[in-house]
Amino acid sequence: MSDFTSEFWNWFVGLITVLSIAGCAILLWSQSRYKVTLDENGAPRKTTGHVWDGDLTELNTPMPRWWMGMFWLTIVFGVVYLVLYPGAGTWAGKYGWKATGEYDEEVRQANAAYGPLFDKYLHQDLKQVAADPQARAIGERLFLTYCAQCHGSDARGNKGYPNLADGDWLYGGDPSVIKETIMKGRNGVMPPMGAALGSDKDIENVAHYVRSLSGMAADPIKVSFGKEKFGACAACHGGDAHGNPMLGAPNLTDKVWLYGGSVDTVMETIRKGRNNTMPAWGEFLGEPKVHVLAAYVWSLSNDPRRAAPAREVAAR
């Protein structure tokens, strides 16, 4: 009940629930008998006496008795339910049932069933796990459930969401680093550099220089002016612009663009900065699942059958 700062709503809900049931019973009792006027022959009239639009009358034809019996049954059901289950304010119910309790129980059963399997992989090296076809199949399902929303079902990412299948890594491609990323999450920050660089002209020049690093089309004059200003960027991206995996600062020379490589987009990135969050999954999934998941993600850009990580280096 931490959502509520006082007991008011508990009393509110509980009282309304109980009063509604009592009200239904009273209504049912009072409406099962009805006072009618008699006609000239002394027989009860068949209408309630209410007339609308001149000639529209309301009949008081009795309902079947079993119908009322069913109403009483619903009242009995409601009372029994409220005694056994939580429903009236803070009353927890005789059974002590909780939605979270039911969920926890299911999780417990699932962990008992699948736990040993994940534990087996947890004690293996990540590359060894990645070489196991069953582990990769499990990893793929985990990926499609938890990761595909942002990174795509083919793991090729989207604007702002890194491509995980291209062998290019912001924080390094070692499987243990991937595992750390999934466990603890990442917060990648590119600060807004507009003010530090100066005018729009300067920003445009730097954008052209950055594009030239990947061998993309750029104006040579703007490139030379931009190169002079790049010093402000070198703190994170390095003097050779190869980035810094410790900070998650991207390599700017590899033609891989997280937000797009057009002049306008690069200028926007420089001017306004970027803030990117990878959520932490360690607490939610637990280390055994993350272990299998990390091995799967690593296997997307590496051939796990080869012992040595090959393309990891080539991408640098």
Added chain:
Amino acid sequence: MNTPAPKEAVIKMYESRADIHPREVKGRFAALRWAFVWLTQLLFYGVPWLVVNGRQAVLFDLEARKFHLFGLTLWPQDFIYLAALLIICAYGLFLVTAVAGRIWCGYACPQTVYTEIFLWIERRLEGNRSARIRLDRQPWNAEKIARRGSKHLAWGLVALWTGFTFVGYFTPIRVLGDEALRFALGPWEAFWVLFYACATYENAGWLREQVCKYMCPYARFQSAMFDRDTLIVSYDLVRGEPRGVAKSAGAATAKGDCIDCSMCVQVCPTGIDIRQGLQYECIGCAACIDACDSVMDKVGKPRGLVRYSTQTALEERWSGAHIRQRILRPR
């Protein structure tokens, strides 16, 4: 005599149902209804046993999300066809209702069909209307227990077979039958077989006309589809009244054709008197037409004192041909 009568009385708004024991009726419309009973029930009970291409011909395999209709297999993405089918059925029903009244209720509705079957069983085991009324009043003795018990047993068997057949549309009926014989039904299969068996038993055995009167939404919005040119089962007030038996044949006693034999009331499955005019309880089964026609034949008067007609036709004294012409008018 001089005591002033009370001006007010308290009535109960809920009352127990008065048992209705419809008298057996024979005639054109009863025969038509029985034809529909046979047609619909042969289809319903028979279709699950058909096999096409080594597979149950009609099988709605919910678990595999495959719906087999003879050679055709439909998938969940084909649900649009079901939607279209239901829309066509609904509009078809509305159209038929607007033109010909409650034809569906009277001849083809499962509630009517199963009630007819259950009534037939009741008649075989408990006797005709008067015998059943007698049995009702009789104290509980061996005969009553035997008759009542055998009736409920027979009802239960038909109901169980109906529930079994229904579930047989959703799970292979031969496997289901094998499991049922070995008392090895799965929990859900057993539940649904019993659920539909109970529904059939209750609706056709106990609730009967109450389903039409209190539960059926279709019955309740009839007035939205009826107009003065809709075919209804109706009593010809002009011809029938004043009702009663003429003292001497041929004498100008100013009596109408209705001899007030109350046969139309006795055969009515919903317990109404059709002579009071159009009532929402009337399911249009035309049992009263058959009953009245046979009486008219006996007293030597023309048939059709109670007949399919329309409100306009009754007022304007139209012939049957005129009614048909009116129905087929361009709109």
